[in-house]
Amino acid sequence: MKSAYFLPTTTLIGLLLLGPLSVRANPDWGLELQPPHAGYYSPSGEFQFEIPSSVPAQALARLALELDQIDVTAFVSSDGRNAVFTPPHPLEPGMHQLRVVEYAEDGSILERGIWEIEVRQSAAFREAGFNSNLGVTGRKPVGKRNLPDLETNWRLQGGVSLGGTLADADAQAAGTLELMNQEESEGGKLDLAGFHAQVLHAQGQADLGHHSLPLNNLLVQSFGRRGVSGAWRSADGRQALFGFAMRTEPITGFHHGLGVSDPGHRISGAWWQVTPLADPQRLALRVVYLSGEGDEGGDATIGGLHEASGDGAALVADSMLWNSRLRVRGEYATSRFDFDGTGGTLEGLRDRAFGLLTMLTSAPERTNGMTWNAGVELKEVGTYFHSLANPNLPSDRRLIRAFGTARWPSFSMSAIVGRETTNVDDLENIPRYCTDQLSWNGVYVPTLVRETPWYGQPQFSAWVGTTNIAQETNPAGPGFPEVDQLTRSYQLRAGFGYDWGGWSVDHTLSRFDDHSGLQADTETNSTTLATQIRIGERLSLGVSLARSAIEDRDTAMETENFTGTLDASAQLLPNRLNTYIRLSVNEDRATRGLQNARTATLSADLDWTMMQEQAGKPGLTASLSAVYNDLDDKLAMAASPSTYQIFLGLRLGWSVNR
């Protein structure tokens, strides 16, 4: 490396000034970024800066360079007239920002140059990449016991993921496709596991396939399905319009195409968002509308799926005020929902929901070693408010809660206290429940002096939570006992980290008291001891021991589960011989001899790499795998014989990344 006129990071201690740092533009001089020799910046290329002759030597010693806000000054060399930044590894194709600053003597930062650069893979495209990852495994049983139905033929399993990217200055297209062999359930056909294609333009975006909607509100929450969506953004970035049509239910496979052809299983909608003020953080408004039909439920729903339909609209306002210390978020939504679907006897029921969140964070200048935030949240969801794109939202709830977090060096804690009531629509013929919640958690990490002690880097945490449910009204009459339940939970955890891994132990106690006498009072105790050990580069071990017990305190009946697992991965011969072993033991017991069963399973794989997969060339691996399973159920009428199955296999792996 040439003599470093750029100031090494380690010499900056004296210049480090805490508190607000000002950045000033100084027009008197600046560095010039030289154009790339090839006509474009390549991922492995260097960046050369021309330093004007008028720059004083003292100023050169105070220069620093950052790439995408990462300080890379240590990788800049200079001969006094030119400076060269040599990235320590290839840069990702795409837009990057380079910025040269000078540390002024008064502690401020003077910007001496800033550039938006495009790293391209070729002159034709900024990025043109393709990657595939193929795996095909053929296995043949060569040994078995007590498995009469196990076929002895070769069985093929496989999967492939394909991905591609094509990008240039103002447009980008990317796609992924995953295919899986479904032999064991569907006759061995290759089927579609998932796909997603995305096209980006300066002001537009389109998505096809499996993707999630970038919305989190009362109508749409974590909603990811197969479908299509599109977006348009105004040139100034202050307005955006989105539209989507997605399958109501999760689907896989080639059937259903894009997932939007069946109106009986489709959710469609649009939203418009605008930031009306100059500072977009001060106010962001969003209006959402959606309508859909489909199966209300999921993959596994008691009583089967049933058709439902509905629509809804929402208005969301989000604002950061007071130097971003105060956040205020309000939301109002309405829905109309046919709970028994089209053609049912129930008409579409309308209801509404709203939420208000305010949160304040501590003032930067008054921290004194402690920072905090606190807030209040109010949320009410009507009895019949429902959205197919947010099926997990509990309806008929009015929540008001306060929360706060405080942090000191080595210690942090947070607490929540809240009350939730039901029957928010004041219906005379359904009861009202009141749920009081309180939780607190704290984390303590002792400050260590320099070296890690023998017991490692400890971390301790505790959590306490109580929930009390009481019934306030009972319109069905005194013949029905009123709900009166109290749940208290406590958790303690200790973890210890080393450079070779770590270990942890935790215990959770949970007590449930039903004062109405309808349900049994229970006490649950769970203890887990886990460790992860890495020995050198070739051996990894993981051990976990867990015991949990539930005691019915009314009957003194206890059920107990013990699980122990050992995982081992080892490269016996680097890049040649690998093994994976998993041993697990599961025991279930109950008092009075009502349950007593133990299952032990040992699975092992031994892989011999005949041809190492590398640089786009396929690899071939021979494998020997075996599973031994033993079930000892002392209450079973007939003994369950232990089984094993042994397979010989050949595996083809082929990854291409261009």
Place this chain on the structure above:
Amino acid sequence: MPYPTRTLFVSALALAGLLIATRAGAQVVSLSGSVSPDTTVQFGSSTNKLLTWTVRTNTQPGSAVTSAQGQFRVTPAGAVLGTVGVPLSGTVNQAGDVLLLENLTVPSSIIQQAQQLGSSSFVYQRTFTDPTFATGTTQVTFSIQLPSLSVSGSTLGPAAASVTNIATASFAWRVESTLAGQAVRSTQGAFLLPNGQPLGTAGALLSGTTSPAPLSFSETLTVPQSIAIRAQRAGATQVIFRRQFELTNLGVIASDDIPLPLTSGIGGQFAIHRIQLRFEDGNSQRVLRRGQPLTAFADVRFSGTGVLQAQWQVALPSSTAGEPVFQPLLTLREPLIGGREVTLRLPDLPTHAPGLHLIRLRLIDPDGELTIPLLRYFVADGDAAAGMPRMALQLLEPQHLSRLSNDTYFRWHPVPGASVYQLEFYLLESAPAEPRAGPPLLNAGLLGSGQLPIQRLTGVMIPPGQEATVLSILARSHLRSGRPHLWRLLALDATGKVIAESPLREILVP
């Protein structure tokens, strides 16, 4: 016999025959029958009855009145069900009456035949003849008394109908009959409003055979949300679940009602109604590289309050080519409170072995009737070292939750093969925590997974061979005073691949 004598004898016989024929068409004066103690007979059992027959004739006292046999008929002129071959005879008294007593056994088969013909009664008929060959027929009528059937239903644990979600209810039925050995059944139950207006049907066939001891049935079924909503809209405070039981072929029915109070999810039985297993992208199938991190999620919708007992299990490639053998990954004992939806998370799925993996969530309690589809992922082959856990980069200082100051040194143990170290800082966005959030999850694997509300603010690239640094002014200028930040250190090779990473630590920026 000489001819004249024979002729006289034949003539006398003919005259006698004529007389008999003439008398045979005559009727006795009156007939009647009575039964003691009553005329009812129990279906399903033979019954003894004492019958009293009274016959009045015009014949001389002391003469005999006889009846050869009795007959069971549906009606006096109806089909014959059976005969009793015991003859009856008596002597006419001074008043011209004959009193005959008969100890009759009514076979259960006769009662059954009559009932099967749709009749609730039948007759026992006798024809009497006096010495003058006058005849008369009379009968007694028996009423068939069918067996009784009684049903009582109750809930097993709390039960309710929820207007906000599907509810589960368990019922116990106790069925008693006075007649043992009879088939009894209930095809299905019905949801009703308290005024009897039907709302829907539910439940499967319940059947059995009566015995001296009461029959017991139990069932667990779902109460659809739409049923509860319709009841609520009709102004009811409860939904009735009715089961009608029937003694098969007897038409004997009995029913009982179980009221279910309306609720909105919190009350009622603890039950799991829906479980959706998914990966982070919402899909249930994935193809991935060896060593690629993968997390499974289970969205669980439940009603009531209780402790969920379940176990995440995996079938590794060593068995999925044959008979899948599932091994435990994580046993859950999760208190679920107040009827809502929770998301269970299973991090760090095994991706070190190439091949097909199957993931399932085995419900232990409540077990319910859910059949939960499997998650499937295929780990394609690749670099065997990628299957090893990523090397931990051991940090020396500053400690977790330290306060950034002028002399805060970031120090670490060197990593062999590292071409560059990258110190990264993230802004931890403040957000209201969930009530059961528990201790903070400071897991570097959460970066980029969307699990933490964070964004990378800045960082420093450090050459290999250097094992400590302070934060440059330039990097420091990007941090937000008074806001919590997370930081970590990565070691990268010459291709930019991460070969070691430290855990996330939080630092306070004054």
